[in-house]
Amino acid sequence: MTSIADEHQTDSVLAARADARAQAARTADYMPYRPASTSPVVPDGVDRDSLVWAETVAPGGYTHRVIARGTRLRLDDPTGSACAHVILYNALETNERLNVADTIKIPWQAYLGTGHPLLSGDGRALATITADTSGRHDTFCGTSTDESATAKYGSAAPEGPSPSGRSRFLLAAAKHGLTGRDLPPSVSFFQGVHVEADGGLTFTGSAGEGTHVELVAELPLLVLIVNVPHPLDPADDYLVGPLRVHAWPGDPTLVGNPQFTATPEVNRAYLNSIDYAEARGL
Amino acid sequence: MTTTLTTAHTVGDRVIETTVPVGAHYSEDTILDPNGPLASNADADADSIVLDETVAPLAPWSARLLAGQTLTIVDVGGNQSADFLVYNAHDTLERYSTPDTLAWQQNAYLREESILRSNLGRPLMTVTGNEIDRQDTIGGACSKESNTLRYGFHTEHQHGCRENFLSEAARHGLGARDLVSNINWFMNVPVEADGTLGIVDGMSAPGKRVALRAEMDVLVIVSNCPQMNNPCNDFNCTPLRMIVTSPALTTKENHA
Numbered sequence: 001m002t003s004i005a006d007e008h009q010t011d012s013v014l015a016a017r018a019d020a021r022a023q024a025a026r027t028a029d030y031m032p033y034r035p036a037s038t039s040p041v042v043p044d045g046v047d048r049d050s051l052v053w054a055e056t057v058a059p060g061g062y063t064h065r066v067i068a069r070g071t072r073l074r075l076d077d078p079t080g081s082a083c084a085h086v087i088l089y090n091a092l093e094t095n096e097r098l099n100v101a102d103t104i105k106i107p108w109q110a111y112l113g114t115g116h117p118l119l120s121g122d123g124r125a126l127a128t129i130t131a132d133t134s135g136r137h138d139t140f141c142g143t144s145t146d147e148s149a150t151a152k153y154g155s156a157a158p159e160g161p162s163p164s165g166r167s168r169f170l171l172a173a174a175k176h177g178l179t180g181r182d183l184p185p186s187v188s189f190f191q192g193v194h195v196e197a198d199g200g201l202t203f204t205g206s207a208g209e210g211t212h213v214e215l216v217a218e219l220p221l222l223v224l225i226v227n228v229p230h231p232l233d234p235a236d237d238y239l240v241g242p243l244r245v246h247a248w249p250g251d252p253t254l255v256g257n258p259q260f261t262a263t264p265e266v267n268r269a270y271l272n273s274i275d276y277a278e279a280r281g282l
Numbered sequence: 283m284t285t286t287l288t289t290a291h292t293v294g295d296r297v298i299e300t301t302v303p304v305g306a307h308y309s310e311d312t313i314l315d316p317n318g319p320l321a322s323n324a325d326a327d328a329d330s331i332v333l334d335e336t337v338a339p340l341a342p343w344s345a346r347l348l349a350g351q352t353l354t355i356v357d358v359g360g361n362q363s364a365d366f367l368v369y370n371a372h373d374t375l376e377r378y379s380t381p382d383t384l385a386w387q388q389n390a391y392l393r394e395e396s397i398l399r400s401n402l403g404r405p406l407m408t409v410t411g412n413e414i415d416r417q418d419t420i421g422g423a424c425s426k427e428s429n430t431l432r433y434g435f436h437t438e439h440q441h442g443c444r445e446n447f448l449s450e451a452a453r454h455g456l457g458a459r460d461l462v463s464n465i466n467w468f469m470n471v472p473v474e475a476d477g478t479l480g481i482v483d484g485m486s487a488p489g490k491r492v493a494l495r496a497e498m499d500v501l502v503i504v505s506n507c508p509q510m511n512n513p514c515n516d517f518n519c520t521p522l523r524m525i526v527t528s529p530a531l532t533t534k535e536n537h538a
Contacts, residue, residue: 003309004510004517013472013480020432020512028436029287030303058439059286060302079286081301154293158449159340159441159508161291161300167449174448174458237299241286 030058030242043074043212043246053247059240060163062226064172065247066091069282071217072250073127075225077134077190080209081241083230084189085143085165088118088126089222092280094178096120100185104139106265110195112137112187115259117266118215124276125218125269128253134211136192136204141231142185143169148231153238162238168226176222189213191230203232218252218273220282252277305441305508307339308520312359315489319525320354320411333526339519340508342446344454345526346371347496352410352527354493355504357468359520361484363507364467365423365443367451368398368406371499374456376400380419380463390473391416392465398494401462406500411493414468414486421471421481423447423464424509433511446505454501466507467492469514483513 010016032055033039039054052071057063067073075084090096099121104110106119114132117125143165146156153162158171169183190211192204227243229235253259253270261267286301308314316336319329332351336358337343347353355364370376379401384390386399394412397405409417425444429437447461468486473479506522507515 004306005513008513008517010481010513011483013474013478013482016480016482016512023437023511024434026434026436028439030439031436032430032438034435058303060300061439081286153298154296155298157338157341158445159305159338159342161289161293161298161302161304163302170452171445171448174452177458179455179457180452237288239286239288239299239301241301 030056030061036246039246041076041244043076046074046246046248050248051246052249053245055245057225057227057243057245059242060168060228060238062168062172062224063245064175064222064224066220066222067217067247068249069217069220069277070249070251071221071247072130072214073217073223074212074214074246075189076212076244076246077206077241078209078244079241080206080211081239082227082243083191083233083240084243085169085186085226085228086189087169087184087186087224090120090126091220091222094176094182094222096122096124097182097184098126098187100139100187103187106269107263110139112139112189115262117269118187119269123269124273125253125266126221127215127217128259129213130216131212131214134190134207134213136190136207138188138191138193138230140193140195140201141188143188143226144228144231163228165226165228168228169224172224172226186226188230191233193232201232203230203234216250216252218270219277303439305340306510306519308359308518312518312520313488314358314520316358316523317356317489317491319352319527320413320491320493329527329530331525332528333524335524337504337506337522337524339506339521340441341506342450342504343506343524344450344501344503345524347500347502347526348528349496349498350529352493352495353502354411354491354525354527355467356523356525357486357490358488358523359518360488360490361468361486361513361516362520362522363469363509363514364522365447365505365507366465366467367447367461367503369501370400370406371501374454374460374501376402376404377460377462378406378464383419390420392419393417398465405497407494407496409492410495411491413490413492416485417492418466418469418471419463420473420479421466421469423505424507429511437511440510441508443505443507443509446508447503450503450505466514481512481514484516
């Protein structure tokens with residue numbers, strides 16, 4: 001019987017080196033595209049040469065990046081089954097991070113959509129949603145844990161078929177020197193939850209294939225993104241689709257942009273972010 | 283639009299369908315030899331087994347050993363790299379150090395009687411038994427990020443030892459800053475005369491073992507290496523058996 005080892009000649013260092021180098025031209029369904037301009041799935045209307053981050057995140061996978069103030073970050077759900085769990089940090093001071101309670105309380109709105117700010121606990125806008133063709137998002141349920149994933153799928157092993165969202169956030173955070181205490185509640189995109197009159201949380205799921213969400217970074221951000229099933233996903237199996245990520249440079253929300261004064265609360269959030277950024281010399 | 287590939291996996295008493303690109307396990311015709319504890323002294327038959335666990339292919343593992351206990355690692359399927367970290371259990375700032383270990387013994391490979399030394403130069407564990415010619419501690423651990431350098435960007439989503447180390451380390455309050463030089467039991471990394479170095483076909487076989495005696499209370503973290511792009515696992519990821527034994531107390535003097 002032939003084995004995979006039979007396909008490789010690795011019995012000397014130079015043979016092993018040649019064998020390794022021969023693999024470089026391969027591609028995968030889930031991979032980063034570097035340089036980002038080589039992305040095979042550039043979103044419509046985006047200049048390929050302006051891209052600074054392009055990647056397809058695997059089901060059960062994660063990604064993370066520090067992005068500059070003003071960066072546009074677009075998430076695409078090509079199959080209608082992705083679920084992008086997101087935590088944002090001020091990249092300059094990571095103790096400033098996404099605060100989900102403020103993110104729904106300050107704008108007087110529980111459901112994320114275009115124009116909704118993602119707020120830190122320090123009264124500043126970390127990001128703003130600038131486009132949304134899904135409308136199915138969640139600010140209540142956070143992500144899965146090893147405890148919940150094991151109860152639902154039988155395993156949360158990091159190498160296995162059903163890793164938890166928190167375990168993936170831990171890996172992403174570790175690569176920026178952060179640990180479990182640095183993981184606040186996350187928001188999730190592409191799989192919705194509705195709050196019923198009695199408080200019941202109803203999973204409304206996906207808006208279908210081919211939707212996207214776009215954010216603009218109001219400060220330099222550390223972005224952690226995890227692609228795992230929503231905690232309320234009713235499927236017994238672990239069926240999350242791939243997630244595409246693209247980013248390119250742009251401007252934060254400034255004076256003159258209608259969004260800047262969309263509401264009195266968000267206006268003050270932008271003023272706080274700008275105040276912070278200008279004092280930092282950004 | 284493409285359909286997302288799904289695969290089926292048995293987890294406990296159920297089968298789960300998943301879209302996660304899970305790494306491959308060993309082929310069905312693989313010879314597996316779980317063997318048993320590697321005798322470290324004449325009274326080994328009287329040693330008591332305090333822990334006996336199988337680490338699944340691709341998975342992380344950890345355990346605490348008391349000073350004097352011995353860990354036998356069995357290469358059940360042969361040429362399966364056991365990526366290995368060890369810390370002082372009571373002060374994890376003291377941890378395994380490749381340079382201290384190598385400089386002290388003046389040799390680049392680990393063998394029987396090698397002392398695994400900490401960053402403070404102190405003995406953490408001693409290799410009390412070893413059934414392959416030489417063991418590696420210069421090759422480091424694979425990561426999804428470094429895989430992209432060696433094999434291409436298409437490998438970045440693949441599970442790696444650094445993911446296992448970080449996952450298991452987090453269970454003990456440790457993080458990225460605690461991942462330092464490691465040992466790769468059963469992996470073969472020769473350094474040739476001109477300095478050429480790399481991972482080549484292993485020298486181990488099913489059932490081969492290494493035995494490590496704890497010289498202080500230690501925390502051991504292991505990644506059963508998931509790498510499928512080089513021969514460190516013979517392109518066939520197999521289980522590891524981890525057996526911890528306590529020495530028998532045979533004479534009254536031992537209790538004194």
